[in-house]
Every structure is written in C-alpha cells, then in structure tokens.
Amino acid sequence: MNEFPGLVAILAYDGLCTFEFGIAIEIFALPRPEFDFAWYRHCVVAVDQGPMRALGGIAVTADAGHEALGEAGTIIIPGWRNRDEPPPQALLDVLCKAHARGARLLSICSGVFVLAAAGLLDGKRATTHWRYCDELATRFPAIEVDSAVLYVDSGQVITSAGSAAGIDACLHLVERDFGAHTSNTVARRLVMAPLRSGGQAQFIPAPVARASRHDLAPVLDWAREHLSESLTIPEMAAKALMSDRTFLRRFSEATGMTPKGWLQHARMTQARSLLESTVLNTEQIAERCGFASAESFRVAFRKAVGLAPSLYRDGFGQR
Structure with missing residues (x-):
C-alpha cells in the first residue's frame, strides 16, 4: 500500500451521477490549506473508453485509466448509471484485485451494485438508497442488506445510502484516517453537521399521521x-x-x-x-x-x- 493517506481514485463513467461524483471530489480532491499535514492525493479514473457524459449534459475527462487503480489506497464508486446494466468485467476484475491487495472501496448510493456484481459484498452487511434495498437483497441474497442506516463500514468496504448519505460515509472515512477534529473541520467547510443522528429510515415515506x-x-x-x-x-x-x-x-x-x-x-x-x-x-x-x-x-x-x-x-x- 502507499504512504498514508495515499491515493484516492474516483471512478468516472458514461452517464456519471453528477452529485455523487461531486461529493467525492469535494471531500477528497479539494485543497485543504487549513491543515498543516498531508491530505489525500486523488485522480479521476475512466471506466469507459471514449467520451463520457455526466447527468446534466456535462462532458467528463479523466486523469487515468484502470491502471491507476493498482496504485490507489482508496477507490470511490460514485453511483452507477444503470442498476440493470452489468458493470464491465474489466472493471470488476480490477476492483477485485485492488480489494485483494488491501485497497479500501467506498460506494455511494447505487454504486453498491458494482461492488455486489464483483462479489465483494457476499457475506457482508451493506446498504444503499432505501428505494433500491429490496432489489439489492433480491438480486444478491448473499448480502445482508440494512435499509435503515446512512452507511455501513465493514472495514475494507464502506457502502452508503442515497446520494447525500455519501457525504456521511466520506466524512466517516476522513474520521477513521485523521480523527473527529479533522472530519468536523471538513464538515464545517461543507456547512453541514459533522454527524447526522439516526439512519435513512426517517426519510422513507410513511402514512401521514393523524396527529x-x-x-x-x-x-x-x-x-x-x-x-x-x-x-x-x-x-x-x-x-x-x-x-x-x-x-x-x-x-x-x-x-x-x-x-x-x-x-x-x-x-x-x-x-x-x-x-x-x-x-x-x-x-x-x-x-x-x-x-x-x-x-x-x-x-x-x-x-x-x-x-x-x-x-x-x-x-x-x-x-
């Protein structure tokens, strides 16, 4: 593995989920002059060859291809373009290799389907957006799906719930690496609470109470x-x-x-x-x-x- 805190590789793909991608860039790629210690190095890694577009009509270019994942200490999967579309086998293979050598993998929202397709969540607890939890559990019965939480930390693999929960998961990883004071500082710059109480159960639609x-x-x-x-x-x-x-x-x-x-x-x-x-x-x-x-x-x-x-x-x- 690389020197701490190492390289964070953020995946980009055609049909990129813009918000989830922005979360990863904001937390791991933004310069941090407020800290007097080394922050993460980062690169954007292309999943697909050729032009890549993001939601909103934005064109995306990447810093590197799959080869950069061999150096990454952390890999971020910011959503996935289509839950019904199998991820490229080349991507699944390189993620498995990265996991085998000890790299950490973090998925945001529907990005969990990429980890699931790679078999990296079998026998583990994981989460995703509450709208997709039943689908994830049905398609991948070897995964223990928890629909109530904002994120699940299984050690080497972290999965987060719907889009904004990716912020919680990324801040949690920062806290693991640098401590609560640093993650709180990052959260303040994001103008958000450093710790949101509870899980995504509070966001699942429920019948309106009479009182x-x-x-x-x-x-x-x-x-x-x-x-x-x-x-x-x-x-x-x-x-x-x-x-x-x-x-x-x-x-x-x-x-x-x-x-x-x-x-x-x-x-x-x-x-x-x-x-x-x-x-x-x-x-x-x-x-x-x-x-x-x-x-x-x-x-x-x-x-x-x-x-x-x-x-x-x-x-x-x-x-």
Missing part, C-alpha cells in the same frame, strides 16, 4: 447536555410529553435507533471530542460521558472505536 409528529430535537439537545447523568427512557419521554411507549415508537421513527443506542453513540462522540481536545484523564472523561466507571468506559470505547482511549488520544489528540 402532528412531535419534534424530538429539543429532547435530543437536552440529552446531549446531560450525558453525565444516568438518563432513562421515562425521563426522556417526560421531556417529550409522551408516554414511554409512544416515545419509543417516535424515537425509532425519527432516528432509526433505540434511545439506548443513541445515547451510547452520543457518549462516544463526546468522549472522542474530549480525548482529542482536552487533557482530562480517563476517569474524568468517563464521568462526564455518563459511564459508571473508567473501566466500563474503556471497554465500551474499545468496542465502539476499535482502540483503547489512550491509543486514540495518542493518534488524534491535539499536540
């Missing part, structure tokens, strides 16, 4: 401000002026998560921020984030992040 839906945003904001406390469902339901049962149903509809799962995610997000930006010790961070003990915090953090808190601070803490 207006309660806005849970004030309750979530209140919970974030009280993470050091042992928050309970009855407390949160009372804040929302709902019964426990109604609150649980509305919470799942709004976030795609259980209150317990959401609180754990919020606590991990706060813990990362404190590890990166403060000199608080593990015990103090555990207390601020609502863990019963430093040891329970260490166990939960390692399970969620894959690193001990001390190692995370060594890698991403401000010096």
Whole structure:
C-alpha cells in the first residue's frame, strides 16, 4: 500500500451521477490549506473508453485509466448509471484485485451494485438508497442488506445510502484516517453537521399521521447536555410529553435507533471530542460521558472505536 493517506481514485463513467461524483471530489480532491499535514492525493479514473457524459449534459475527462487503480489506497464508486446494466468485467476484475491487495472501496448510493456484481459484498452487511434495498437483497441474497442506516463500514468496504448519505460515509472515512477534529473541520467547510443522528429510515415515506409528529430535537439537545447523568427512557419521554411507549415508537421513527443506542453513540462522540481536545484523564472523561466507571468506559470505547482511549488520544489528540 502507499504512504498514508495515499491515493484516492474516483471512478468516472458514461452517464456519471453528477452529485455523487461531486461529493467525492469535494471531500477528497479539494485543497485543504487549513491543515498543516498531508491530505489525500486523488485522480479521476475512466471506466469507459471514449467520451463520457455526466447527468446534466456535462462532458467528463479523466486523469487515468484502470491502471491507476493498482496504485490507489482508496477507490470511490460514485453511483452507477444503470442498476440493470452489468458493470464491465474489466472493471470488476480490477476492483477485485485492488480489494485483494488491501485497497479500501467506498460506494455511494447505487454504486453498491458494482461492488455486489464483483462479489465483494457476499457475506457482508451493506446498504444503499432505501428505494433500491429490496432489489439489492433480491438480486444478491448473499448480502445482508440494512435499509435503515446512512452507511455501513465493514472495514475494507464502506457502502452508503442515497446520494447525500455519501457525504456521511466520506466524512466517516476522513474520521477513521485523521480523527473527529479533522472530519468536523471538513464538515464545517461543507456547512453541514459533522454527524447526522439516526439512519435513512426517517426519510422513507410513511402514512401521514393523524396527529402532528412531535419534534424530538429539543429532547435530543437536552440529552446531549446531560450525558453525565444516568438518563432513562421515562425521563426522556417526560421531556417529550409522551408516554414511554409512544416515545419509543417516535424515537425509532425519527432516528432509526433505540434511545439506548443513541445515547451510547452520543457518549462516544463526546468522549472522542474530549480525548482529542482536552487533557482530562480517563476517569474524568468517563464521568462526564455518563459511564459508571473508567473501566466500563474503556471497554465500551474499545468496542465502539476499535482502540483503547489512550491509543486514540495518542493518534488524534491535539499536540
């Protein structure tokens, strides 16, 4: 593999999905003078020979052909022109070779069908736009399709839901590489929240409720401000002026998560921020984030992040 963070190859093809392609260019190819460390190198790789057009009547030229994928540490598949059209076998072969040597692959929206056709998602959990999830599951039964999330990180392969969820997935990859402070900085330049709560379940059309839906945003904001406390469902339901049962149903509809799962995610997000930006010790961070003990915090953090808190601070803490 190449030096960190290495080369990001962004695929271009005739019928290119313009928005998904723009997401990848914006995050991985835009100059980053705000950082004093090396950013990603990038290149646009042509899938097709000859003229390539993007949606909107734009002509596309590429920096290189398939040979550049042999050097890439990360390959981005920004959608696919037609879910019913099999991707070129030459492309599938080169993606399999890249995966075999350890390259990371990230698909945005319908780009998952390229990874699926290559067999790189067999036995793995993956997602795509909620409109395509049933089709993906039917055509590729070896894939565990999750229609509720914004993206799925399987380690070497990341799949994202509908178009804008590609931003979430790409920011997640930036966070994996550089830490939450850097990904938050990129998100601010994009003028978007660094972390969107919940999944795409909140965007799936549902019958209109007879009564207006309660806005849970004030309750979530209140919970974030009280993470050091042992928050309970009855407390949160009372804040929302709902019964426990109604609150649980509305919470799942709004976030795609259980209150317990959401609180754990919020606590991990706060813990990362404190590890990166403060000199608080593990015990103090555990207390601020609502863990019963430093040891329970260490166990939960390692399970969620894959690193001990001390190692995370060594890698991403401000010096």
